[in-house]
Amino acid sequence: MSGLEVQRLASRDSQIPVIFITGRGDVPSTVLAMKGGAVDFLTKPLDEDALTRAVDAALARAHVLRKAAEDTAALQALYQSLTPREQELLPLLASGLLNKQAAGVLGITEYTVQVHRGHIMRKMQADSFATLVRQA
Template sequence: MESANELIYVVDDDRRVRTALSALLRANGRDVQTFGSGGEFLDGTRWNVVACLILDLRMPGMNGLEVQKLVNMDSRIPVIVMSGRGDVQSAVLAMTGGAVDFLTKPIHEDALMRAVDAALARARVFHKEAKDVATLRALYRSLTPREQEVLPFLASGLMNRQTAEILCITEYTVQVHRGHIMRKKRADSFATLVRQVGKLEIEISPATTSDA
């Protein structure tokens, strides 16, 4: 179990439920933060850690489905939804919205921990992807403006000569830029460079006539 630097958020308007879930999760070695409403959770600080959200669907004011929608717009936190029995329609909507699991109250410990393990496994993937993209963005910013301009043309499959014609520079200049780009982007192959550009979703800039 990978629990270091991992966090579980619990959002439920019922204090007794929050207390019970928090105690159960902590007994299983998990770090927990609890919130009495969706608004309180959304207004709070969410740390840059591997995390998942256990969210009650039936709450006064902002309900769980509304909170889930806002969370999905703002971040990639896997959501486990919970509610009373017979709330099939809400369960379907929550799962359609990307929830990892739907748990009915009273929640059994085994079902809860299975759902949490699945949610945190997904969160680890999201966290790694976010760190990888942040690293790629930092490497991209290390390129000169001309290298940033050359990069998407090369990654799109154009030959050095074709890129040179579009940018009105010499083919030799493109070759030099290509070597610098590969080194700065830490790409061990051209295929790796293409995958990096795809993750960054870099668009081809309009051709310019200045040289570098």
């Protein structure tokens, strides 16, 4: 199995950063590796500084990806804490509808929308409506 095939298989299951090290790199392989998400494509003999920079870049990318996945999971957990009605209301509010307009769409009173909106803000741990819109 070639390195490009291993990269393709690994990228299906995870977002592990990949550094290619080869003794006989060519331009088409390099292009395919980089398009596949490789952090770097190094040729032998290795330059120690280039390898160190590539590993540092790979670790930084892994950290960013892990943080993004954790943030997404936390946000998803907050969203799942909403009731079905609150989940129905959130996209209406985030799309810019006024409370009165969202109430009309859902066939409920404006006061009920205000109550649900307060619950949504608390459950989503949003300190402002702008934060809630970004989360949505």
